Structures are given as C-alpha cells and as structure tokens.
Amino acid sequence: MVRVLSNEDVQELLTMEESLKALESAYRAWLRKEAGNLPRSDLYGLSTDESRVYVFKAMAGLWSQEGIAALRLNSDVITWPQGKTVKKEKLPLAPGGRWVGLVLLFSCATGQLLAIFPDGVIQKIRVGAANGLAARHLAREDASTVGLLGSGFQAEGQLEAFCAVRPIRKVKVYSPTEAHRTDFCRRFSERLHVSVEPVKTPEAAVRDADILAAATNTMEPVVDSAWLKPGVHVSTIKRQEISLDVVQGCDRVVVHVRSKGEGPFNYVALGSRGIPEQEEKGWWNDWPEASHPTLPELLVDPSRGRASPEEQTLFINNTGIGLQFAALGALVYRKAVERGKGQTLPDHWFSEDLHS
Numbered sequence: 001m002v003r004v005l006s007n008e009d010v011q012e013l014l015t016m017e018e019s020l021k022a023l024e025s026a027y028r029a030w031l032r033k034e035a036g037n038l039p040r041s042d043l044y045g046l047s048t049d050e051s052r053v054y055v056f057k058a059m060a061g062l063w064s065q066e067g068i069a070a071l072r073l074n075s076d077v078i079t080w081p082q083g084k085t086v087k088k089e090k091l092p093l094a095p096g097g098r099w100v101g102l103v104l105l106f107s108c109a110t111g112q113l114l115a116i117f118p119d120g121v122i123q124k125i126r127v128g129a130a131n132g133l134a135a136r137h138l139a140r141e142d143a144s145t146v147g148l149l150g151s152g153f154q155a156e157g158q159l160e161a162f163c164a165v166r167p168i169r170k171v172k173v174y175s176p177t178e179a180h181r182t183d184f185c186r187r188f189s190e191r192l193h194v195s196v197e198p199v200k201t202p203e204a205a206v207r208d209a210d211i212l213a214a215a216t217n218t219m220e221p222v223v224d225s226a227w228l229k230p231g232v233h234v235s236t237i238k239r240q241e242i243s244l245d246v247v248q249g250c251d252r253v254v255v256h257v258r259s260k261g262e263g264p265f266n267y268v269a270l271g272s273r274g275i276p277e278q279e280e281k282g283w284w285n286d287w288p289e290a291s292h293p294t295l296p297e298l299l300v301d302p303s304r305g306r307a308s309p310e311e312q313t314l315f316i317n318n319t320g321i322g323l324q325f326a327a328l329g330a331l332v333y334r335k336a337v338e339r340g341k342g343q344t345l346p347d348h349w350f351s352e353d354l355h356s
Contacts, residue, residue: 001344003333005117009342013335014122016157016164019129019328020136026063026327027133027296035063037321044269052079052091053275061322063330067108070326072119075100080276084176086219088279105329113350115333115342119325120153122332126324127317128157130295131213131235134254134315136165137298137305139211139233144169147209149202149222151175151184154237155215162211162235163192171196174205175216203227214241219278225249230310237317244283250314252306253292259284259318284318 005013029035040059047054057074076099077091092099101119106112135143143166148155151173162168171194175181181198189196199205206212206227213235214222223234225245234250236242247253269275293304295315306313336342 001347002113002350003115003336003342003344005115005332005336005342007118007121009336010117010121010332013332013339013341014125014328016125016129016132016160018331019125020132020161020164022327022331023126023129023324024133024299025065026323027299029063029065030323031296031300034065035061035323035326037061037323040319040322042268044275046270047077049077052077054078059320059322059325061324061326062108063323063326064108066326066330068114068326068330068333069106069108070322070329071104071106072322072325073102073104074119080219080279082276085222086276086278087217088219089217103325103329105326105333112347115329115336117329117332117342122325122328124153124157125160126328127154127237127320128159128161129328130256130317130320130324131158131237131315132161132165133299134256134295134317135162135211135233135235137302138252138254138313138315139166140231140306140309142167143210143233145209146171146211146213147206148173148213148215149175149205149241150213150215150217151177151181152215152217155184155213156188158213158215158235158237159188159192159196162213163194166211168192168194168211170194172199172205172209173197174199174202211235216241219276221246228312230312232312233306234312234314235317236315239282239284239316239318240278242314242316244287247283247287247314247316249312251311252304252313254295254298254304254313254315255289255292256295256315256317257319257321258289258294289318 038060043056045054055076060071062069105115185196185198211233219240221243223242
C-alpha cells in the first residue's frame with residue numbers, strides 16, 4: 001500500500017534531533033558513494049499574469065543503506081516584489097489558497113512507490129538541520145545567544161536546530177513586519193523555553209550575538225560586515241543574504257555543497273520576464289567556491305571546523321539536495337508505518353503491467 005501523509009503527520013513524526021542524526025549519516029554515505037543526488041532542476045515558464053513566473057522544480061536523491069529513493073517536486077507561481085529590497089515570494093494560488101510541493105518515496109528493492117507527502121515541514125527541517133550540523137562544528141561550544149534575521153517559516157527551523165546543538169539561552173529577532181516578529185517571539189519562547197525577544201533593527205538583533213543567522217526571503221544582502229565580531233558564527237540559507245565583504249571577513253567558510261562540478265543545480269528559462277538579476281547573478285559566480293570545504297567534508301573531517309574561540313566562521317547553505325529528502329523521508333516513512341500514521345492507497349494505482 002502507498003502511504004499518504006500530511007504535513008501534520010510529518011511534524012509529529014520528525015524531530016530535529018533525529019533529523020540531525022539522519023542527515024549526518026546520509027552525508028557520510030554520500031562521500032562513500034553509497035548515496036547520491038540527481039541535479040536540482042528549475043524550469044521557468046510564463047504564467048498567465050505578466051507580473052508572475054511559473055517554476056517547475058525537481059530534485060532527487062537515493063540512499064542505498066536505507067533502500068529509499070526520493071523525488072521532490074514543486075509547482076510554483078513566483079513573483080519578486082520590490083520595496084526597500086527585492087524579495088522572492090511563492091504565491092498560494094492552488095484552490096483554497098495553498099501551495100503545491102510533494103515528496104515521493106520509492107523502494108530500491110521493488111521499485112514501488114511507498115509514500116507521498118507534502119514537502120512543507122520536511123523542507124523546513126532539512127534546511128534547519130543542515131545549518132545546525134554546520135553550527136555544531138563552526139559555532140563556539142559556549143555559544144548562547146542567537147541574532148536571527150527573519151521570522152518566517154525557515155527561521156523556525158533554523159532556531160530549532162541551533163537550540164539542538166548549542167546551549168542557547170537568548171534570541172533576538174528582527175524582521176520588517178513588527179506583528180510577525182512579535183508573534184514569532186511569543187510562540188518560540190513558549191516552544192523552546194528560552195528568551196526570544198523582538199528588536200527594531202537588524203543591527204540590534206545581531207549585536208553581541210554568538211550566532212548571526214539569516215533566514216529571509218530577500219534577494220539582497222541583509223548582513224553587514226561591520227557587524228562581525230571575533231568568535232561569531234554566521235549562518236545563511238542562501239547566498240543572496242550576504243555580500244562578498246562578509247565572506248572575506250570570515251576566517252573559515254563552509255558551503256553546503258559545491259554548485260559547480262557536483263551538479264546540484266540546472267536552470268532553464270523560457271523567456272526572462274520578471275526574473276531579477278539577483279536570482280542568478282552575484283559575487284558567487286567568480287568566487288573560488290572549490291577552495292572551501294563542503295558540509296559533508298566538514299562532518300568527516302572536523303579539523304576543517306572552528307580552530308579557536310576568536311575565529312569568525314561562516315556557513316553558506318547555497319543549495320539544497322535531493323538526498324536530504326531521501327534521508328528524512330526514510331525516517332518519516334519508517335515511523336509512520338510503525339505508528340500507523342496516514343492514509344493508504346492501493347499499490348496498483350501507482351504501478352502498471354506494461355514496460356518499454
């Protein structure tokens with residue numbers, strides 16, 4: 001039977017602590033060539049509204065040890081509203097004001113489809129867990145204060161991960177909308193049992209922070225190199241959040257994966273209507289990325305991590321990979337079967353008696 005899960009099911013089944021362990025094991029397997037990825041591909045096309053662009057995105061990964069292959073699909077309508085900064089927004093235009101993102105899990109033993117579930121919760125946790133694994137090796141062991149830029153969905157996963165790997169006691173949060181950041185602080189003070197406070201400026205959030213974390217939807221830098229202090233760890237969820245000055249101001253830099261050579265990203269555009277320059281053009285195109293270790297390399301060789309309390313360190317989560325969905329998907333599926341979560345559909349709906 002094919003198991004169909006909801007975001008609520010995934011939220012109940014997938015803890016940050018378990019996710020950190022699963023991702024680390026998968027990254028290590030990747031370096032041993034026991035796991036792998038197909039390149040992420042983004043296909044941009046025209047939408048019916050001239051101010052919008054349609055994007056079909058796919059990424060896939062396989063982890064032999066778990067016997068799981070995963071395909072993650074997104075069907076998005078995107079716009080880049082321009083205010084003080086350019087932002088990237090996915091519009092909830094499906095019936096009921098919803099987004100469309102799916103993860104499909106397949107068995108490496110039989111080829112059959114095992115599960116289908118939305119990508120929302122697992123997306124947040126896999127990004128947060130990757131940054132958390134980096135912080136485990138790059139942030140000071142006594143890091144207790146987080147300066148968080150952003151109060152949206154991704155900011156939630158980032159904060160949960162940092163609290164899982166470091167003794168966080170205080171968090172200062174800035175985002176442009178006061179109501180959003182105030183609500184975020186209320187919810188996460190209660191959830192994490194730490195002091196989470198809203199502040200009125202980005203600099204106030206990151207001043208004296210041990211971990212400076214950006215988790216925004218902006219396409220322009222939000223971190224000022226003047227804010228960096230000895231011993232700080234800077235963490236980002238995309239390259240656009242920082243400038244080259246920030247990169248050059250850090251003593252030690254780690255990227256999630258290499259965007260050149262390892263092939264995690266393909267981009268095809270049918271026309272360029274509405275796509276801002278910040279989407280693909282930036283300092284990273286000429287930056288010597290290959291001279292810095294990746295997160296999997298850091299995990300197998302911790303000597304590439306922080307060497308002294310005074311070092312300024314940086315983790316750039318430059319792109320996601322399909323293996324993350326295979327690793328966390330395998331964990332979700334196993335627990336869902338054990339606990340009888342979700343709905344089931346007949347296998348024959350998703351298989352056939354013909355072949356080419």
